[in-house]
Amino acid sequence: MGRRKFSTKAAEGDMTPMIDMVFQLIAFFMVLINFSQDDQNAKITLPTSELAKPSEGPAEFPIVMHLDKDGTIYMGANTASVDSIRPLLSTEIAVLISQEKSAADGNIIIRAHKDAPGGKVQDLINKCQDLGFEKFALRVKEEESR
Template sequence: MPLKRTTSDDPLQLNLTPMIDVVFLLLIFFMTATQFAQVERAVELELPTVGSDGTSVAAVEEERVVSVSAEGVVTLDGVPRSIDELKADLQAAKEASTAIDGPAVLIHGDSRCDFQHVAAALTACRAAGIANVGVSVETSDTIRR
């Protein structure tokens, strides 16, 4: 008794194009995310710690990062600046901004630095006309005293 063999002329093929597209999109995403994270890692800071009640994080389209190190060195997006240069750069950024309120500024102040340096950066933001200013802190359930 002869057995039937089902064979097809075309072997089964797997379409890899969608999988390759997904891999490329993931690659682009991670490359871009790494570039944005490098600005914040350029300066070694120990952020102040606050309680987790009442804290919120808002997403913004245009954000400038001002870092104040423990020694009082002020950087704008990883580039060291004096307070006068910071004010001038922020004024230029506000004029070039497409947002109504101008760019958002996030200040990373090291918890070991004098508050005077952070206050000077806040004053430079106010003098430049920046309305959207935030101060970065670490949140925890218990506050160190």
């Protein structure tokens, strides 16, 4: 009786669908990944609002400030208090002036902790006003649907 020979190919599965799927997954995660550390700070828990909608486009000349609940301000890698924020803002103004703009063109984005005293936020806004900033955005988180 003759024995039937199996070809070596029979044992290999078809890899194409798996590779397709894996590439799709990679594409999905790549699109959603956010590398920017500027607008994130682990110490800040934003207050929520049902009206929070992302702005239509990125703000022009954004200056992101994180205000911790003890009043510490984080700007990029720098840390300051409300009273010592002036040098950091002066640097930002110098950048704006180098681009033929003024402080009034800058957008101050305030990301304050939900338990931070409201007066501190007011103080911060006043300090910025003294230097000529006019446009402020209070950043909030979208309220989770109930």
